[in-house]
Amino acid sequence: MSARVTTRRRHLGATMRKLRARKGMTLEAAGQLVGVSKATVSRYETTEGPVKWPVIDALCREYGASDAERTAVVALAKDAKRQGWWSSFADSIPETMNLLLTLEDEAVREDHFNCLYVPGLLQTRSYTEAVQHASEMRQPPEEIERLVDIRLKRQEILTRAKPLHLWAILDESVLRRVVGSREVMKEQFRHLLRANESPEITLQVLPFAQGAHSAAMGSFVILGGAEPSLDVVYVDLHRGSLFMEKEEELDRYRLAFGYLRAKALDMAASSAMIERVLEEM
Numbered sequence: 001m002s003a004r005v006t007t008r009r010r011h012l013g014a015t016m017r018k019l020r021a022r023k024g025m026t027l028e029a030a031g032q033l034v035g036v037s038k039a040t041v042s043r044y045e046t047t048e049g050p051v052k053w054p055v056i057d058a059l060c061r062e063y064g065a066s067d068a069e070r071t072a073v074v075a076l077a078k079d080a081k082r083q084g085w086w087s088s089f090a091d092s093i094p095e096t097m098n099l100l101l102t103l104e105d106e107a108v109r110e111d112h113f114n115c116l117y118v119p120g121l122l123q124t125r126s127y128t129e130a131v132q133h134a135s136e137m138r139q140p141p142e143e144i145e146r147l148v149d150i151r152l153k154r155q156e157i158l159t160r161a162k163p164l165h166l167w168a169i170l171d172e173s174v175l176r177r178v179v180g181s182r183e184v185m186k187e188q189f190r191h192l193l194r195a196n197e198s199p200e201i202t203l204q205v206l207p208f209a210q211g212a213h214s215a216a217m218g219s220f221v222i223l224g225g226a227e228p229s230l231d232v233v234y235v236d237l238h239r240g241s242l243f244m245e246k247e248e249e250l251d252r253y254r255l256a257f258g259y260l261r262a263k264a265l266d267m268a269a270s271s272a273m274i275e276r277v278l279e280e281m
Helices: 005-023 028-035 037-042 053-062 066-080 086-093 096-106 125-135 141-158 172-176 182-195 247-263 266-281
Strands: 107-115 165-171 199-204 219-225 232-238 239-246
Touching: 005 037, 005 053, 005 066, 005 096, 028 141, 028 165, 037 053, 037 107, 037 172, 037 232, 037 239, 053 066, 066 172, 066 247, 096 141, 096 239, 125 141, 125 165, 125 182, 141 266, 165 172, 172 199, 182 266, 232 247, 239 247
Parallel strands: 107 165, 165 199
Antiparallel strands: 107 219, 219 232, 232 239
16 A cells, blocks of 8 residues: 555544544443455554545444544545655655654644744745755655655645644744844844735744743644544654644643743744844844
């Protein structure tokens, strides 16, 4: 099975496991209720083989999923074989990136907290190139350029027919860290100021003056589904990526983001701070 199908199936399987676990139902009991075998239910919760959306629909009903949850999961099942825009890159990018792009393609919102770099969805090409050159020093120039193209292509989710809402909170260190050059930073700051005027983007800055905070563990993203129960937390680690979907994990990061949102400057004050740092460049 190709990587691009695996990522979509992985997301579907994880969601079905989550719904069944929430109901406290065994594989065998679930299968009996919808007229399929225990093995079939198990297969639907993995990345193995095709799925039949009517069975997915029936399982969601037995699991007590809300209408919004069921609609989202059935749509995912129907599109299990659909190739995303990144399909031509799928064989040469990490599986974790495949999964991130799949989740992002289906998200209705994204909540970002960043303490190192500007979120990829808000980066200019020059800024992205500088980040990639710093983090992928051993890669040839053409490979870095390819990675830059992929990251910039992601930004189209902000201008699609039904764009997601992006809420980004930047630690002040993101503004103070010169990436590439001062000219690169000036261009990036102007781009952030324009972005904060978009109705689909909320941008806040968390100033140093706020001191220690609940997200000192690092940057993270909450990828929001059609229902909160379909959310996934993404953490980009130094040696890989981590996806979390357990309710206790989601609650922890939602609480942290809510705290950060309250501590950060409002949109107007955040833009004013970006302008001040721009003037200092």
